Structures are given as structure tokens and as C-alpha cells.
Amino acid sequence: MISKTVVNKVPKKDKKQALLDSALALFVDQGFHATSTASIAKKAGVATGTLFHHFASKDALLNHLFMAVKLEFAEDISQGILTRGQTGKDLKSDAEHLWQHAIDWALQNPIKQRFFLQYSMSSEVDATIREQAMNSVLHFVVVLIEKGQQQGIIADFPIPLMLANCHGQYLAAIRYFTDHPQWGDDVSQRQASFELFWRSMKVD
Amino acid sequence: MISKTVVNKVPKKDKKQALLDSALALFVDQGFHATSTASIAKKAGVATGTLFHHFASKDALLNHLFMAVKLEFAEDISQGILTRGQTGKDLKSDAEHLWQHAIDWALQNPIKQRFFLQYSMSSEVDATIREQAMNSVLHFVVVLIEKGQQQGIIADFPIPLMLANCHGQYLAAIRYFTDHPQWGDDVSQRQASFELFWRSMKVD
Amino acid sequence: MISKTVVNKVPKKDKKQALLDSALALFVDQGFHATSTASIAKKAGVATGTLFHHFASKDALLNHLFMAVKLEFAEDISQGILTRGQTGKDLKSDAEHLWQHAIDWALQNPIKQRFFLQYSMSSEVDATIREQAMNSVLHFVVVLIEKGQQQGIIADFPIPLMLANCHGQYLAAIRYFTDHPQWGDDVSQRQASFELFWRSMKVD
Amino acid sequence: MISKTVVNKVPKKDKKQALLDSALALFVDQGFHATSTASIAKKAGVATGTLFHHFASKDALLNHLFMAVKLEFAEDISQGILTRGQTGKDLKSDAEHLWQHAIDWALQNPIKQRFFLQYSMSSEVDATIREQAMNSVLHFVVVLIEKGQQQGIIADFPIPLMLANCHGQYLAAIRYFTDHPQWGDDVSQRQASFELFWRSMKVD
DNA sequence: TATGAATGAGTATTCATTCAT
DNA sequence: GATGAATGAATACTCATTCAT
Known part of the structure; x- marks a missing residue:
């Protein structure tokens, strides 16, 4: 139980950081405009809406x-x-x-x-x-x-x-x-x- | 008739050049992706399709x-x-x-x-x-x-x-x-x- | 051949009118917000982009x-x-x-x-x-x-x-x-x- | 401790009423669809989730x-x-x-x-x-x-x-x-x- | 009860490109 | 060559709702 909770719980900042990491890789690889917000979220393992929860816009x-x-x-x-x-x-x-x-x-x-x-x-x-x-x-x-x-x-x-x-x-x-x-x-x-x-x- | 044609007709290369000029100004001003081919054509005074007669793509x-x-x-x-x-x-x-x-x-x-x-x-x-x-x-x-x-x-x-x-x-x-x-x-x-x-x- | 052309050719205004007709029916039926522009276009038998060719916005x-x-x-x-x-x-x-x-x-x-x-x-x-x-x-x-x-x-x-x-x-x-x-x-x-x-x- | 709780605690009904008041003002001002549940909650000074404790849906x-x-x-x-x-x-x-x-x-x-x-x-x-x-x-x-x-x-x-x-x-x-x-x-x-x-x- | 981070389906709008005239 | 109406795939962003705390 405890471990499950601990495992599932992502230490808050991690989703934001995961988004930043994914964005970095994709922006460099494909360029800013060729990278969709959906692909960033997907690579980060979060929902598309989550990106806009942490950042006002692309x-x-x-x-x-x-x-x-x-x-x-x-x-x-x-x-x-x-x-x-x-x-x-x-x-x-x-x-x-x-x-x-x-x-x-x-x-x-x-x-x-x-x-x-x-x-x-x-x-x-x-x-x-x-x-x-x-x-x-x-x-x-x-x-x-x-x-x-x-x-x-x-x-x-x-x-x-x-x-x-x-x-x-x-x-x-x-x-x-x-x-x-x-x-x-x-x-x-x-x-x-x-x-x-x-x-x-x-x-x- | 002839004169009308002559007057209205823009010497072949001019439309292409007009497109290049417009594109230059707009690309610098707004960036490549923010510039639509329609706006380039409009600024150049030609139809949207014309751009694609002179250039295969944006x-x-x-x-x-x-x-x-x-x-x-x-x-x-x-x-x-x-x-x-x-x-x-x-x-x-x-x-x-x-x-x-x-x-x-x-x-x-x-x-x-x-x-x-x-x-x-x-x-x-x-x-x-x-x-x-x-x-x-x-x-x-x-x-x-x-x-x-x-x-x-x-x-x-x-x-x-x-x-x-x-x-x-x-x-x-x-x-x-x-x-x-x-x-x-x-x-x-x-x-x-x-x-x-x-x-x-x-x-x- | 000729007939085909004649049949396929929609007398210009008709696409716009078809859009208005579809929109009327759908807006009344479902309300403005519940009606998507895509559904209007579909019902009118035109592409989604066509709606925005005739009207600046919904x-x-x-x-x-x-x-x-x-x-x-x-x-x-x-x-x-x-x-x-x-x-x-x-x-x-x-x-x-x-x-x-x-x-x-x-x-x-x-x-x-x-x-x-x-x-x-x-x-x-x-x-x-x-x-x-x-x-x-x-x-x-x-x-x-x-x-x-x-x-x-x-x-x-x-x-x-x-x-x-x-x-x-x-x-x-x-x-x-x-x-x-x-x-x-x-x-x-x-x-x-x-x-x-x-x-x-x-x-x- | 007790006093803190008492002071901070808003008498039960008040949050619900605050939500109703905010919703009234916003619905009139912006219309129903243009008003997000988040904005209602914000104006009422409660969390987004709270709205759904008091009302099943928007x-x-x-x-x-x-x-x-x-x-x-x-x-x-x-x-x-x-x-x-x-x-x-x-x-x-x-x-x-x-x-x-x-x-x-x-x-x-x-x-x-x-x-x-x-x-x-x-x-x-x-x-x-x-x-x-x-x-x-x-x-x-x-x-x-x-x-x-x-x-x-x-x-x-x-x-x-x-x-x-x-x-x-x-x-x-x-x-x-x-x-x-x-x-x-x-x-x-x-x-x-x-x-x-x-x-x-x-x-x- | 209350919170607010997370969700993900849903949507208006854009735009490069095509093609019949 | 030139036109511009038509296309439809692509995409940023929204938002009602949920749920673990």
C-alpha cells in the first residue's frame, strides 16, 4: 500500500520537468513549429491538458x-x-x-x-x-x-x-x-x- | 486591345519577383511560419495559386x-x-x-x-x-x-x-x-x- | 461530359446558402454552442474550411x-x-x-x-x-x-x-x-x- | 487552534451561496457557455472541485x-x-x-x-x-x-x-x-x- | 467538506495546396 | 500563365469533471 502510493506519486514537479525535457528533445529534433503540444505531452507521459496547466501556452x-x-x-x-x-x-x-x-x-x-x-x-x-x-x-x-x-x-x-x-x-x-x-x-x-x-x- | 493587354500585363518575371519581395518583407517581419502563402500573394498583388506556379512549395x-x-x-x-x-x-x-x-x-x-x-x-x-x-x-x-x-x-x-x-x-x-x-x-x-x-x- | 460539368457545378452561391440552411436547422435543434462548425459543414456537404471561406467565424x-x-x-x-x-x-x-x-x-x-x-x-x-x-x-x-x-x-x-x-x-x-x-x-x-x-x- | 478553525471556516451554506452569487453575476455578464466553472469557483473564492460538491454539474x-x-x-x-x-x-x-x-x-x-x-x-x-x-x-x-x-x-x-x-x-x-x-x-x-x-x- | 492537479475528449480556426475555369 | 474557391488534415487550447489527499 505504502509502496504503491509512493511509487505512483510523482513528486509534484516531475510532470512539469518531464514536459520540459520532452519539449527540449522535440524542439531540437523537429523545430518548434513542427512539434505539436500533443506530442510533447505524449512523450512526457501526461495528458495534453496538463501541459497547459503548467504553461500558459506553447x-x-x-x-x-x-x-x-x-x-x-x-x-x-x-x-x-x-x-x-x-x-x-x-x-x-x-x-x-x-x-x-x-x-x-x-x-x-x-x-x-x-x-x-x-x-x-x-x-x-x-x-x-x-x-x-x-x-x-x-x-x-x-x-x-x-x-x-x-x-x-x-x-x-x-x-x-x-x-x-x-x-x-x-x-x-x-x-x-x-x-x-x-x-x-x-x-x-x-x-x-x-x-x-x-x-x-x-x-x- | 493590344495596348490594354500590354498595359495590364506585367512583364513575366515581375510577378515572381513581386512574390520574392513580398516574402522577404513578411518573413523578416513575422517569421516564416507566421507568414501565410495567402498573405504573400496578397502583398504581391497576385492570386494565391500563382505562388505555386513559380515555386513548388512554400x-x-x-x-x-x-x-x-x-x-x-x-x-x-x-x-x-x-x-x-x-x-x-x-x-x-x-x-x-x-x-x-x-x-x-x-x-x-x-x-x-x-x-x-x-x-x-x-x-x-x-x-x-x-x-x-x-x-x-x-x-x-x-x-x-x-x-x-x-x-x-x-x-x-x-x-x-x-x-x-x-x-x-x-x-x-x-x-x-x-x-x-x-x-x-x-x-x-x-x-x-x-x-x-x-x-x-x-x-x- | 457537358452534363457532368453542369451537374457537378454548383451555382456559386449555393454552397454559402447550403451552409446557412444547415446552420439554421442545427442551431435551432441543438443550440448554438452545441453545434460544431464541422457538423454544419458536413450537413451542407462541403469541407470544413469552406465555412470559413464564406464566414469569418462561427x-x-x-x-x-x-x-x-x-x-x-x-x-x-x-x-x-x-x-x-x-x-x-x-x-x-x-x-x-x-x-x-x-x-x-x-x-x-x-x-x-x-x-x-x-x-x-x-x-x-x-x-x-x-x-x-x-x-x-x-x-x-x-x-x-x-x-x-x-x-x-x-x-x-x-x-x-x-x-x-x-x-x-x-x-x-x-x-x-x-x-x-x-x-x-x-x-x-x-x-x-x-x-x-x-x-x-x-x-x- | 480552535479559534483558527472557527475563524477560517466559512459557515456551511456560505460557500454554496458564494458559488450561486458568482455564477449569477458571470452568467449574466458573459453568458452560460462563456463562463467556466473554474471562473465561478475563483470568483467565489473556493476550489474548482468544491463546485461539484454542491452541484452535480454546471x-x-x-x-x-x-x-x-x-x-x-x-x-x-x-x-x-x-x-x-x-x-x-x-x-x-x-x-x-x-x-x-x-x-x-x-x-x-x-x-x-x-x-x-x-x-x-x-x-x-x-x-x-x-x-x-x-x-x-x-x-x-x-x-x-x-x-x-x-x-x-x-x-x-x-x-x-x-x-x-x-x-x-x-x-x-x-x-x-x-x-x-x-x-x-x-x-x-x-x-x-x-x-x-x-x-x-x-x-x- | 474542501482542495486543485490532472484528465482527455472536443472544437474553432488556419493554411498549404489543388484544380477547373 | 493566372485565378481564387474549395479542400481537409492538422493543431493549440479549453473546460467540465474526477479523485487522491
Whole structure:
């Protein structure tokens, strides 16, 4: 009896999470419009109405998902920074750590990475959500750039421009390593990708 | 009679072109899926069926449009290169010319530029078309990089990686100048955007 | 061949009319909300999309239908008035003719009469449409009342009030004869219903 | 503990009444089908499930509500009759008192009056309920008519027909005064509305 | 009694595409 | 080629109702 109850009882959040998981997989696989809400619910093992109990609309689900994945990424990166000791001593080394960690995350979360590539610039995600998510994620980079400029290590270009540039380079890199999976473990290619990034920003 | 026919008749290609023009505007404005073929036809001033005389499907229309715009861009850039004299003497100057010309094109064709941003990575455009278009456009860059590497001016990273990086930086730049139109004419910002691009590629 | 074409070809307006006919029958039978657009189309022998080709929405269809039926009624009544000779000589006789004709119409068009009863006061029909339709139909009555008041035959109450009263009495009468069909042909009952109507309006 | 329970606990009947009140307001405002049970519950400050503890279904709620409002009306009218002294002496004066009282009730209970107008003829209310309610309310009128006919004051038409006619005139009158609120206090208009009613029934 | 998360059948509406003219 | 009425499959979303707590 007890066990049955325990087994059947889904810990509240799980249905919502199951919907998010299913949506992520399907949106990446088929695209947003080609994915029906019914298919999301079915894959999540819930009724179609349940989706709309948790999310006001299909769009709201996408926005929620986008934010969630971005935050997960941000959190993972920020953990990586915190667990390093003596941060700040060598800025380039910090930057490289950040860069490689971000690439690693993408390679280890291929679906979420494809999700980034497909929806980071898509107009299907609400513009304000996109901006909000971007800021939360790129905050590390802002900190890094500012510190580097103070130390005279990073070039003194306008920060928003540098930020946009970083983002573009990151997306290009993960797309490259996704399209050519065999090079994701190639140290020299990984090193090269960081160099392209770093050189564009450091002082000459 | 004759004159009436002549007057009313739109020179063959014009209906097709009108459809492409309307589609471009609407796809950029509302997105691909939110744009109905009926609305495209209406804006173009033709009947709904006419669209399907010129294009096999809505998807085919998008692909055709994508290719056309990319080629237009490529042609414009290539014209810019050809009209310069003594190309090749100073590679950095060539690169800068190329870069600024590409940015200018985007700023002068805001709709087509938004079209690039929205559909360059979108899965709505056929993958093969996207690749084909990319190659045709980025060919100049390949030539540039190869020459630079031979001259020892450009770093010796794998070309596909550098290419991807260039593309990412270009998209980031035009998005930046689109989001902040007031800086598109600011020489120092334009210069900075080129520097970010150039530094990532040149030898240290 | 020719005949086949002729037979298959539905004279344009017929699909729209078929939809209106089906909708009338179903709305009366099942109510507006209980009637699906699919069932209307099916009964009309057209595709579901066709309904929305002719009417912007289910609501628009109802409004259109309401107006059409009201106008048909008005036209029938107005024909009845015109085909009588020497109208105006005896106002009471004119009024009785009008009244009995209106009742007859309802009894001979039972479905449309039920439609009136169900939708004349329903909030499902647009308020402006309802008012518009009412005015067009009750115009005869206004003319009658005004003439009667000038002749000193009809009491001098405010016209809008008398109009509302007439309408209420008419709806009550047709509901009565509908609920008790056997009395619709009973001359004395029909006479009584007119008397109730006429007495409320004539001068004492 | 105890006090908390007591304070939070709403006296049994109140939740049911709150549901009825909310339903009345919403049904009048938006119509029966446009009102969801969820919105009724929300407005009443109870959970969605609670509605179904008190009423078997949404339809049952409407029927219950209809009966309740009709009875409230009947009770109010019957109070009015009882509190008058020497009823019966002057039938016309009794009838006028009844009529004006009924109009007053409608004007003082605008929402319930609109409820009458919308649902008295609607097929959404169960036919038997409607008839039952009608009888309970119109009983006064039956009594009045019968007495009047015995006294030779009221015309000798079939009672069901006269009843239907009364009902129609009453609905017309309250709709008229609702649509033109400024005339509800105009004595001459109120007097006129009664005259229209009375003349249709009294002997010539 | 009360709750509110979950259900899933039901529905209006859209839209790419066709084809007779 | 050009037209636009017609098609009908597809889909987001609603909502009365249930039931485990």
C-alpha cells in the first residue's frame, strides 16, 4: 500500500520537468513549429491538458525552457569558476578555463547545445527573455573583460561590442565542434579555437 | 486591345519577383511560419495559386529567396573587390575593405540583413542550400585567409575553423550595429569591429 | 461530359446558402454552442474550411443568418401589406391582417420561428445586429402606430414603449401557438390573440 | 487552534451561496457557455472541485440558480400582496400594484432582471424547471385573472393564452426600462406600461 | 467538506495546396 | 500563365469533471 502510493506519486514537479525535457528533445529534433503540444505531452507521459496547466501556452513553454537551459549553463560555468583556486592571478588562464569549460559543456550536452544554436537568435523566443538570458550568462564575460581592461591586458573597445563578438565566436565554435565531432577532443583544435577568441580581445 | 493587354500585363518575371519581395518583407517581419502563402500573394498583388506556379512549395520559395539574397550579397561584395585596383598588395587593408563593405551592405539593406540573421542558422532553410550559399559567400574569405597564411600574416589555424569564426563574428557585428544603429556611422566603433575581427586571425 | 460539368457545378452561391440552411436547422435543434462548425459543414456537404471561406467565424455566421431570416420575414410581411388593396381605410383591419399574417408566417416556418424565439433575445447574436434587424422588421408597426395615433385610434403612449410591447406580445403569441399547435388553426384563439394585441394599443 | 478553525471556516451554506452569487453575476455578464466553472469557483473564492460538491454539474447549478431567483422574485411579490390591506376590493388597483411592484423589483435587482431576460426563454435551462418556475411565479396572475373574469372585469380569453401574453408584456416592459433607465422613474411612462398591460386584458 | 492537479475528449480556426475555369 | 474557391488534415487550447489527499 505504502509502496504503491509512493511509487505512483510523482513528486509534484516531475510532470512539469518531464514536459520540459520532452519539449527540449522535440524542439531540437523537429523545430518548434513542427512539434505539436500533443506530442510533447505524449512523450512526457501526461495528458495534453496538463501541459497547459503548467504553461500558459506553447510559446510560454519555449520561453521557460530557454531561460531554464540558459540558467543551467550559467550555473555550471559559474561553478567551474568558483571551484578554481587563486582566480584572477593569470587572466588569460582564467579566460581559457572559462572558454574550454563552456565548449565542454556544449559537447557534453549536445541537445542543449543544439537548442542554443537554434533558438539563441530565433524570433520564436521572446526578445526580452532572450536578452535577459543573455545577460545572466554573459555576466562572467563582462567581469572578465573589465578586469582585463583595468590590468591593461584586454583591448579597450566598447564592452557591448566585445560582448556581442564573444557571443558570436562562441556560437561559431560550438557549431564547428558539433559539425565536426571528431575534433572536439583534438587538443590543438580546441587550443586554436581559444586562441581565435583570446586574440581578438587581448591588447596587441 | 493590344495596348490594354500590354498595359495590364506585367512583364513575366515581375510577378515572381513581386512574390520574392513580398516574402522577404513578411518573413523578416513575422517569421516564416507566421507568414501565410495567402498573405504573400496578397502583398504581391497576385492570386494565391500563382505562388505555386513559380515555386513548388512554400519551403521552395524560402530556399530560393535565401539563395537569391546570399548571391546578391556575394555579388555586391565581389564587385567591391574588383573595383579596387592593386588588390593584394596590403592584405590587412584588403581585409578591412572587405569587412567594412560587408557591414555597409548590411546597414544599407536592413531587411536583407535581418533576413540573414534570422535564417542563416535556422533549420527552416534546407541544410544543403545553407551550406551552398555559405560557401559561395565565404569564398572571398577563404582566398584571403589562404593568401595571408602563405604570406605569414595570418595565423595557421585550420581553415574551416577560421571560416566559422569569421562568420560568427560577422553575424555578431551586424547584429550589434543593427541593435545600435547610432553607432553604425561611428568611425571608431566601425574600426573597433574590424580590429576584433582582424586580431583574431593575424599572427601574433 | 457537358452534363457532368453542369451537374457537378454548383451555382456559386449555393454552397454559402447550403451552409446557412444547415446552420439554421442545427442551431435551432441543438443550440448554438452545441453545434460544431464541422457538423454544419458536413450537413451542407462541403469541407470544413469552406465555412470559413464564406464566414469569418462561427459568430459571423450566426449574425448573418439572423439578419437573413429577419429580412426574409420582413419581406414576406411587407409583400402581404402591398398586395392588399385599399390599405389604410380601416386601421384595425390592417392591423389584424398584419398580425395574423405574422402569426401565419411563424406557423408556416416553424424552424425559423423557433430560431426567432431562441435568438431574438440571446446575447449570442451581436447587439447591433439584433437592433438593426429589429428596426427593419418593426418598421411596419411604427408606421401603423403613427397613423393610428394621428387618426385618434391608437393610444398616445411613447412609441418605443409600444414597440417593445408589440414585440413582446408577438413573441408570446408565437410561443403559445408553437407550444399548442392544435390551436394555431382555431379561429377563436387566433382572434383572441389579436384582440389581446389590439386592445393594448387602441384608445379606450 | 480552535479559534483558527472557527475563524477560517466559512459557515456551511456560505460557500454554496458564494458559488450561486458568482455564477449569477458571470452568467449574466458573459453568458452560460462563456463562463467556466473554474471562473465561478475563483470568483467565489473556493476550489474548482468544491463546485461539484454542491452541484452535480454546471447545468444543475444553472437550474438551481434559475429556480432560486424565480422563487425570490415570487416571494417578494407575494409579500407585497400580503402587506396590502383589503386586497380584492378594486381589482384594477390590485393589478396595478402587482405590475408596478414587479417592475420595481426588476429595476432594483438589475442583475437578476437581466438574468430573467436571458434565461427565461433559453434552452439552457431545463424545460421542466422553466415551466415549474413560471407556474410558481405566475400563480398570482392566474388568481387575478380568474377573479377578474368572475367579476366580469377581465376579458374571457383562454387563460393560458392570457398568461403567455402577460409574461411577454412583462419581459418587454423590463427590457424597455432597462434599456432606457432614465424612464424607470418617469411616472407617466410607468403608468403607460401598466395601461398597455391592463387594457389588453380588461373587458372592452 | 474542501482542495486543485490532472484528465482527455472536443472544437474553432488556419493554411498549404489543388484544380477547373 | 493566372485565378481564387474549395479542400481537409492538422493543431493549440479549453473546460467540465474526477479523485487522491
